[in-house]
Structures are given as C-alpha cells and as structure tokens.
Amino acid sequence: MANKLKSFDNRLPAYLRLRDELAARIAASEWTAEQPLPSDNALARDHGLSVGTVRKAVQQLVDEGLLERRQGTGTFLRKPAFDATLFRFFQARDANSDASIPSSRLISRVRTHAPAHVAKALGTDDVIRIERLRYLSEQPFLSEELFIPYATFAGFESMPETDVGPLLYPVYLDRFGVFVNRAEDEVRFGAADPATAKRLGIAPNDPIAVIERTAFTVAGEPIEWRIASGRADSFRYRSRIG
Numbered sequence: 147m148a149n150k151l152k153s154f155d156n157r158l159p160a161y162l163r164l165r166d167e168l169a170a171r172i173a174a175s176e177w178t179a180e181q182p183l184p185s186d187n188a189l190a191r192d193h194g195l196s197v198g199t200v201r202k203a204v205q206q207l208v209d210e211g212l213l214e215r216r217q218g219t220g221t222f223l224r225k226p227a228f229d230a231t232l233f234r235f236f237q238a239r240d241a242n243s244d245a246s247i248p249s250s251r252l253i254s255r256v257r258t259h260a261p262a263h264v265a266k267a268l269g270t271d272d273v274i275r276i277e278r279l280r281y282l283s284e285q286p287f288l289s290e291e292l293f294i295p296y297a298t299f300a301g302f303e304s305m306p307e308t309d310v311g312p313l314l315y316p317v318y319l320d321r322f323g324v325f326v327n328r329a330e331d332e333v334r335f336g337a338a339d340p341a342t343a344k345r346l347g348i349a350p351n352d353p354i355a356v357i358e359r360t361a362f363t364v365a366g367e368p369i370e371w372r373i374a375s376g377r378a379d380s381f382r383y384r385s386r387i388g
Contacts, residue, residue: 164203173364175323182220248280250312292372329361353378
C-alpha cells in the first residue's frame with residue numbers, strides 16, 4: 147500500500163496524491179456509507195506519510211463534500227443530499243412555515259430508450275425512466291421526470307416503493323454504490339403541458355419554473371438526468387455576491 151501513491155502524478159504534493167487516491171477508491175465503492183475509512187494513523191502508516199499530510203488530504207475531501215468527520219466514530223462518506231437542493235428554488239415550507247422535505251409519490255418506473263438529448267447527456271439510451279410527484283402539506287409541489295442508466299441501476303425499476311423514499315441519492319449510494327458528487331442545474335420558465343398541469347393542479351399553459359439537472363459521480367461520469375417542474379408563482383431565486 148505504501149507504494150500506491152506512485153501511480154498518481156508525482157509532480158503533485160503528497161497530500162494531493164493521497165486525496166486523488168482516496169477519491170478514486172470512493173468512486174470504486176470501496177467503502178459504504180456506514181463503513182468508516184481507515185484512521186488517519188492507519189493511512190499514514192500504509193502510505194509512509196505523516197499524519198499531518200493525511201489529515202490535509204482528508205480535509206480536502208471533507209471540504210469537497212465527499213467525506214464527513216463524525217466525532218468519536220471516524221471518517222465516513224457523506225451521504226449525498228443534492229435532491230433537497232432542488233427545493234431551494236421553491237417555497238418548500240409546510241403550513242406551520244417550517245422548512246420541510248416534500249414527500250414523494252412514484253408514478254412510474256420503467257426500462258426504456260432515452261430521448262436523444264437524455265442519451266447524449268448520459269452517454270446511453272438504455273435507461274430507467276422515473277416519474278414522481280412531490281407533495282408538501284398534501285398539495286402537489288413538483289412534477290419530476292428522471293432518467294438513470296440501466297447498466298448501473300438495474301433493479302431500481304422493481305424495488306419496493308417503500309425502499310425508495312423521498313430522496314434518491316442516498317438510495318443510489320446505499321443500494322447501488324453510486325456516490326453523487328456534484329450536480330449542474332439549469333433553470334428556465336415555460337408553460338405547463340396538460341400532463342404537468344394536471345399533476346400540479348394548475349391549468350394547461352400556466353407558467354411553470356423548470357429545473358434541468360445532470361448529476362455526476364466522483365469520477366465525473368453523468369449518472370442521472372432529471373427535469374423538475376413547479377408552479378412559477380412559488381418559485382424563488384436568491385444569489386449572494388461578495
């Protein structure tokens with residue numbers, strides 16, 4: 147193990163080479179979300195590095211959102227929760243004005259051929275298409291259509307609905323060993339088609355906010371494409387500059 151860093155760019159400082167190695171091992175699903183990484187002392191011993199160098203490498207991954215330190219228990223993969231970041235665009239609050247994660251109702255899950263633009267984004271047209279509706283205080287909140295590569299997520303289409311839950315990225319990690327590292331969102335406005343309007347309880351052609359998202363693994367592989375549509379009158383956008 148001590149020679150493993152030699153396979154990475156020797157021009158980089160040792161802590162960055164260790165960071166790259168650990169990221170590669172995370173991408174290869176070497177650890178589960180509930181399995182701690184080796185201790186800093188163990189990593190230092192195995193790689194012939196100082197504990198300070200190891201801590202610097204691990205902190206880099208903590209800062210990037212891949213790992214989290216748990217007091218008294220060790221260092222773990224940080225369970226991804228990018229699902230919830232969609233709600234920052236909308237008024238995701240219940241009747242008591244408390245921030246809340248909306249509930250989810252699966253409408254369909256089926257293996258199919260992806261539309262051309264989705265196939266281009268994911269690099270395959272063999273996908274599982276997921277439709278679901280999000281609710282807040284029992285009111286329709288977001289209508290979502292998602293596509294994930296069948297080769298990676300075979301079996302998702304037949305999982306019991308009770309095993310899916312409101313957030314998908316933790317399911318990707320726990321059941322399929324796929325760690326979502328980052329996501330890119332594109333926001334636009336449009337008019338509700340009849341199906342979306344019916345799900346959201348609005349009239350056809352009413353204005354909606356549309357968020358297109360591509361999610362990526364640690365290795366930069368596109369792993370999910372989704373489109374989420376919500377009522378335009380509940381849309382909010384806030385940007386902090388400086």
